[in-house]
Amino acid sequence: MKIVVFNVKYSENLGDGLLAQCVEAGLTKGAGHIEVETIDLAGREGFGTGGNGRRQQALKVLHRLPAFARRWAVGYVLGRTLRKLRGQWDAKIAAADAVVIGGGNLFQDDDLNFPLKVGTVLDCVRRHNRPLAIYAVGVSGHWSAPASRLFGRLKRTNLVHLSVRDSFAQDSWRQHFPEGPEAMIVHDPGLLTRALVSEASRSAPSKHPPTVGLCVTEPVILQRHASQKASAIPLTDIAEYRDLIRLLVQDGYRVRLFCNGASEDQTFAKRIWDEPSMQRFAATGALQLALRPCLPEELIRILLSTDVILAHRLHACIAAYSLEIPHVGLGWDKKVEGFFRAVGRQSYFLNGGGTSPSDIAKLLRAADSEGIESFRHRATMSQAEAGIADMRRNLTRRDQNIVAGIAPVILNDHRAATSN
Numbered sequence: 001m002k003i004v005v006f007n008v009k010y011s012e013n014l015g016d017g018l019l020a021q022c023v024e025a026g027l028t029k030g031a032g033h034i035e036v037e038t039i040d041l042a043g044r045e046g047f048g049t050g051g052n053g054r055r056q057q058a059l060k061v062l063h064r065l066p067a068f069a070r071r072w073a074v075g076y077v078l079g080r081t082l083r084k085l086r087g088q089w090d091a092k093i094a095a096a097d098a099v100v101i102g103g104g105n106l107f108q109d110d111d112l113n114f115p116l117k118v119g120t121v122l123d124c125v126r127r128h129n130r131p132l133a134i135y136a137v138g139v140s141g142h143w144s145a146p147a148s149r150l151f152g153r154l155k156r157t158n159l160v161h162l163s164v165r166d167s168f169a170q171d172s173w174r175q176h177f178p179e180g181p182e183a184m185i186v187h188d189p190g191l192l193t194r195a196l197v198s199e200a201s202r203s204a205p206s207k208h209p210p211t212v213g214l215c216v217t218e219p220v221i222l223q224r225h226a227s228q229k230a231s232a233i234p235l236t237d238i239a240e241y242r243d244l245i246r247l248l249v250q251d252g253y254r255v256r257l258f259c260n261g262a263s264e265d266q267t268f269a270k271r272i273w274d275e276p277s278m279q280r281f282a283a284t285g286a287l288q289l290a291l292r293p294c295l296p297e298e299l300i301r302i303l304l305s306t307d308v309i310l311a312h313r314l315h316a317c318i319a320a321y322s323l324e325i326p327h328v329g330l331g332w333d334k335k336v337e338g339f340f341r342a343v344g345r346q347s348y349f350l351n352g353g354g355t356s357p358s359d360i361a362k363l364l365r366a367a368d369s370e371g372i373e374s375f376r377h378r379a380t381m382s383q384a385e386a387g388i389a390d391m392r393r394n395l396t397r398r399d400q401n402i403v404a405g406i407a408p409v410i411l412n413d414h415r416a417a418t419s420n
Contacts, residue, residue: 001396002035003027004096006089006121007104010044014261015190015315017047017296019103022192023135026388027100029195034396039092041106041117043085048294078116090124098131098395103165103189105138105314105335107173109147110225119150126157133161135391136186138335139169141227143176151176161394163387166338186387187380188339190318194381197300197323211254212364213306214241215316216269218262222312222332233332234355235312241272244357249286251365258290258302260313266292308368310360314339321345324377326367328360343380344373 005027009020024036093099101121106114125132134154143151163186164170173183219236226233235241245255257273259265272278273289281287293299300319303309309320309327314336320327321343329336331351340349348367350360 001033001098002037002096003098003100003395004092005036005038005100005102006041006118007038007102007106008041009038010040010047010049011042012262013313013315014047014293014296014299015313015319016104017261018193018196018299018315018319019188019190021196021296022189023100023103023388025195026189026192026385027392029389031392031396034392037092037096039089041114041121043081047296078113082116082120086120086124089121090127093121093124093130094128096130098133099125100133100135100391100395102133102135102137102163105140107134107137107151107169108140108225109143110140112144112146112150115143115147115150119153122150122153122157126153129158131160131395132157133391133395134159134163134183135161136163136165136189136387137169138166139164139172139176139183141168141172141175141334148176155181161391163391166335166342168334168338185342186390187342187384188314188318189384189388190315191322191381191384192388193300193319193322194324196296197304209252209254210307210368211256211305212248212368213256213258213303213309214244215309215311215313216241216257216259216265216272217312218264218268221262221264226332227334228332228351229353231353232351233312234330234350234352235310235357235360238272238275240357242275242277244360245272245278245281245287247357247361248364249281251361254286254288255281256288256290256302256306259292260316261293261299263292308364310364312336321372321377322381324372326371328363328367330355330360344376 005020005023007020007023008016010017020038024038027036028034101118106118108114132154159181162181162183164173164183165186165188167185170183170185222233222236223230230236235244248255257269259269269289273282273287278287290302293302303316303320303323303325306325309316309325310330311317311327312330312332317327317329317336318339327348329340329349331337331349337349337351340346348363350363
């Protein structure tokens with residue numbers, strides 16, 4: 001059986017690559033008859049093939065434009081690309097037995113970027129009447145009218161599995177599709193990261209002094225995609241990073257700056273590193289700057305080199321949890337809070353403009369001290385594995401039914417997830 005999966009596997013943000021590899025591994029685990037091919041929605045064909053030096057400037061320009069102008073610009077640029085990709089995707093889907101869209105934050109209206117891409121895939125799926133699974137996706141709260149029409153094409157497909165990754169995504173889905181189909185909640189596939197790592201790598205000896213990994217994100221990215229006001233996002237300027245690093249070094253930690261792979265994030269991390277006061281810490285080895293990872297495996301190695309993680313990036317937190325590395329998340333998009341709720345770590349999530357570097361340092365110390373609660377972790381890992389196994393069953397069973405007759409339930413909402 002051939003399954004074609006659509007997501008953004010080859011994004012510079014390697015969190016997307018991690019979850020794509022986890023989906024591939026989950027679909028083929030214990031099922032030798034299944035062949036999986038992942039197709040990147042941006043047309044990329046490998047890691048390190050999508051970035052260029054103009055990306056950061058383009059993002060800043062888009063950020064300044066009004067919404068209607070951003071949508072026009074994105075639609076114009078994507079038009080020619082999608083005309084080429086449509087033919088390729090149509091042929092791939094025609095040769096496949098089933099299609100998956102997921103995981104990742106794919107059902108968001110980022111100036112029609114994802115709506116146009118996903119809508120094109122849905123057209124091809126409908127044309128060939130292939131069983132479709134929408135799996136563990138993120139869903140944004142606001143969609144423009146064109147986005148609603150493009151995503152709404154799923155109603156005309158043979159949808160056999162529909163799941164989202166947290167309660168916020170489920171609430172947004174119900175808002176967009178009040179008459180159904182109903183989306184159930186499963187854990188993000190990135191939680192299967194530990195299956196990609198050898199036991200020897202996970203059992204690395206403890207480091208002295210302990211190391212805090214600061215996953216740095218370019219503030220423009222946070223502001224452009226935030227589900228809240230920019231002023232409410234913690235840790236968004238170099239001065240705050242400087243203060244946090246000083247506090248952590250005073251507490252006896254080494255600090256390792258790193259990013260999830262996006263070149264603009266690495267550039268911002270380098271600006272922090274280059275500050276004269278930070279160079280004094282670098283000279284003593286108290287502050288380090290990791291090379292930009294270009295493969296998911298390189299990101300995993302960075303995570304494993306730390307004792308505790310701080311990140312805005314969702315999949316830095318998800319992978320850290322999977323690898324049993326304590327972590328603190330910073331709010332900017334509901335998806336981050338949604339994950340911390342789902343795994344019962346709300347107390348290690350910080351949000352709001354009043355959050356100070358001192359608050360963050362204090363919580364990092366607490367997270368490092370407490371570690372990851374083992375019983376809840378084992379239960380969460382089992383639920384994540386069950387979620388993808390259920391999706392695979394829905395795709396491979398002989399009598400493919402419409403999603404209304406399916407109950408791919410792992411978690412009903414975050415309250416069930418945190419009640420254990």
